[in-house]
Amino acid sequence: MNKPLRIALTKGRLEKDTVALFEKLGYDCTAVREKGRKLILPIPDANLEVVLAKANDVITYVEHGVCDMGVVGKDTIMEMNGKFFEFLDLGFGKCRFALATKKGYDFYSGHGVKTIATKYPNVARTFFESKGMDVEIVKIEGSVELAPLLELSDGIVDIVETGTTLKENGLEVIEYISSISARMIVNTVSIKLRHEEIENLIKLVKECIEND
Numbered sequence: 407m408n409k410p411l412r413i414a415l416t417k418g419r420l421e422k423d424t425v426a427l428f429e430k431l432g433y434d435c436t437a438v439r440e441k442g443r444k445l446i447l448p449i450p451d452a453n454l455e456v457v458l459a460k461a462n463d464v465i466t467y468v469e470h471g472v473c474d475m476g477v478v479g480k481d482t483i484m485e486m487n488g489k490f491f492e493f494l495d496l497g498f499g500k501c502r503f504a505l506a507t508k509k510g511y512d513f514y515s516g517h518g519v520k521t522i523a524t525k526y527p528n529v530a531r532t533f534f535e536s537k538g539m540d541v542e543i544v545k546i547e548g549s550v551e552l553a554p555l556l557e558l559s560d561g562i563v564d565i566v567e568t569g570t571t572l573k574e575n576g577l578e579v580i581e582y583i584s585s586i587s588a589r590m591i592v593n594t595v596s597i598k599l600r601h602e603e604i605e606n607l608i609k610l611v612k613e614c615i616e617n618d
């Protein structure tokens with residue numbers, strides 16, 4: 407048998423949803439479910455090796471070819487813009503990018519340059535460039551909703567899933583930017599060298615999603 411295909415999963419929800427998907431395909435994912443603090447785990451009957459990583463690192467590992475495939479959110483893909491193939495929309499991890507402000511704030515009024523706080527500076531820059539609008543972008547690492555509350559920024563560009571975080575902090579969506587979901591990505595060399603195995607796995611996953 408070939409050495410296992412290595413797949414990097416974004417730790418947390420996308421990891422859990424992917425494992426659930428593999429289990430639907432009949433693969434025994436016990437090692438991943440009972441991983442403890444281990445970061446590389448086998449799914450022997452699928453000849454897969456799961457690597458658990460943070461979203462940005464999933465892309466780095468796949469780009470560098472140390473992982474053949476990865477599961478990562480479209481948000482990270484849009485922000486990082488790496489060199490890999492995006493093969494499949496997995497249909498889970500659904501949320502949206504949005505521009506949000508404090509409730510009732512008239513974001514588009516006035517002539518001054520607005521300040522935007524975000525974990526996704528490239529996404530925010532592209533969004534405002536497409537509007538021909540000059541903004542100052544401040545990179546924040548988490549709980550971006552704090553920035554307008556503390557008056558660091560006029561607005562935020564962030565992920566909205568249920569809308570609860572915005573609501574509970576007195577913020578509201580001004581505009582949705584794009585839809586996000588988990589994607590399966592593949593290294594550009596692996597797709598040539600291990601074409602059959604990768605295509606086969608993608609086909610099985612696709613059928614499973616479509617029959618859901």
Ligand code: PRP
Nearest residue numbers: 548549550564565566567568569570571
């Ligand atoms: C994300 C996002 C929002 C929140 C949106 O943050 O940045 O803060 O989830 O979800 P909701 O619309 O369902 O309330 P995450 O939980 O990843 O934490 P972070 O802000 O610390 O990155």
